[in-house]
Amino acid sequence: MSQITKRTYKLSDGRDIIYFDDADTALPPERGDDLREPAVRPPTATMRQDVLTGEWISIAAARQNRVVLPPSHLDPLAPASPDNPSEIPGLYDVAVFENKSPSFGPDLAGPAAPEGLEDLARVGLGRSRQSVGRCEVVCFSPEHTGSLAGLSLSRMRTVVEAWADRTAALSALPGVEQVFPFENRGEAIGVTLHHPHGQIYAYPYITPRTAQLVRTIENYGGSLFEDILNFEQKSERVLFQGEHWTAFVPFAARWPLEVHMLPHRHVPDLAATTEEERDEFARLYGQLLRGVDALYSTPTPYISAWHQAPVHAHRDDVRLMLQLTSPRREENKLKYLAGSEAAMGAFIADIPPETAAGRLREAIEKREAAATTEITSRGQEATLP
Template identity: 75%
Template sequence: MPSITKRVHTLADGRELIYFDDADTALAPDRAPDLRHPEARPATATMRQDPLTGEWVSIAAARQNRVFLPPAELDPLAPATPSNPSEVPSNYDVAVFENKSPSFGPAITDADAPQSLEDLAAIGIGRARTSVGRCEVVCFSPEHEGSFGSLTPSRARTVIEAWADRTAALSALPNVQQVFPFENRGEAIGVTLRHPHGQIYAYPYITPRTTRLIASVEQYGPTLFTDILKSERSSERVVLTGEHWTAFVPFAARWPIEVHMLPHRQVADFAETSDAERGELATLYLRLLRGVDALYETQTPYIAAWHQAPVAVHRSDIRLMLQLTSPRRAADKLKYLAGSESAMGAWIGDVPPERAAQLVREAIARADRDSPVHPTDGEAAR
């Protein structure tokens, strides 16, 4: 059977560029070189510790220079043309490359990099470390506009393969403690490019969210995710389920639209998923996203966050999980994080989770009827 193909290239300034060709691709294997004049890469940022919380903040001033909502003819993620020397020299199915203005990296090692998790956990005044790591851009399609939900099942499967490949590769880099694939969708979220794409961050520390999760696992026990999934699958909050995955509105949802998706077995990250799990996810995830878009007459802004276990700890009890959130609480209203949420981290939910689950289920049913997602023959066979 045809398979997804990985092709590794290098951009003019030395950044890595990887093409992932669909299993049913129409593209030739050759790719054009990057003929742009190489520019100097920005200096690696510095991260500073907040002694009140112990959290680390990367001060990445180079990000101020990134492109903001360019016209289609100047899309930096589109295949390059003579009038638009973009980041991707050739036409592609899926392309992954190192971010030009990263929050972490380009340095992977440095004399002032974090020395260990113990070093990061110590509290002090004026503590700083180099923001080593890597940030990558994942282009879902050569089209100028869209999102993951607008992909074909075959292309969705290719993106998932790219996530798995890059998770394994980035986890193997020195000083990387956690790898995080995500998609920001919609200008209400703060998106600066309309091109269908996501990102992958390879952090030099374990993120605050995961640090709190580790504390919960250590207090509750190693069956936390198993027990959550069992409880949610028996509730009225399930919105979508398959042989390998279940999506549900969580019991204590914070956002007006919030859906979690878990695999049915313990897998720490995308690299540990099976071929069957990746194949089913390609169609279930498309159905979920198209359902979220069907909630209202206009597209729904969201953040699709794929939480993965840290690289070196709690691999056997922290499970890969999607957290899809949207601030949209009505057709013409957004939830803003005001005083209680922003300053105190004390959330107040606007929509009962059971009601939200009902609305999402109904929207998925409408989307399935109006725009059904069917796996391709190759997809079904993988």
């Protein structure tokens, strides 16, 4: 989007920081320097192969020392101040920077790096490789508190642009096989910072979830996502349908709250979406998140995950999809992954997907109606003499 401006700088230790300014930003174009003393970055982590599954586990010991739920005056994602030398030197709209303690990277190559997907597919005892790749933090707002649900439409559009831009940039890095933007929201999910933010992982392999999806497509056929969209659009589980996107509770939802959003045409990732698709998604996603928070008297914890096609394979079959899931099954009850789910991967759903869709659809409609009434009321007050 031409009105959204991207500005790239370096932090004191050499990490990239990228600012995305809103189309209607009030910020000046200049950005301050990071005045902190340069620090030594932790070494790139090591992956070990689980010989029982063939999956790769990153052993990222540096993450053990990361900050956990700091007080607001020491928020590492707030604009820096004399008393808080944070990760971001000054005021911003949306900021993206390399994670200080990444699970993957900062190295992208080396003698112990993976030698391609064929190398990673081989199974053997004691196999290890460098966890090459990259991890980035996406800050949605300079405010210490808040959420994506509370952002203006302009800011939400900036966030979508940042996701798309970073998907393209990270996909172009050597050794990267899949890019995953996501948001963990709420202490029940395990967040370590209250500041509204998300992350992006650039993996050196195709993730297990996507590998399973590829096997399903090979079994079903390349029309899988088109058929899913047609099937769900005819169901009572649809939450809303726009010109470019449809949101629905899936037929076989695992979680008490689970929503999928699919684009109406095949696109492999966010970088391949058009401006019109990004515009509509920004508007519809805000409605969805406000509805999710309207379900109960307190904000709902969730994981919002962008499932994208691998960088170098299966791009004609794997369609971009957003999946939002929450373990919250009642106001004061959470679904925990116990024996069957955690050990066997066999989920048991507590709430019928049609019931969940009805509740969420009602919450979205009520929340948007209330917002419209509030805007109308403010407009009438403004015209009073």
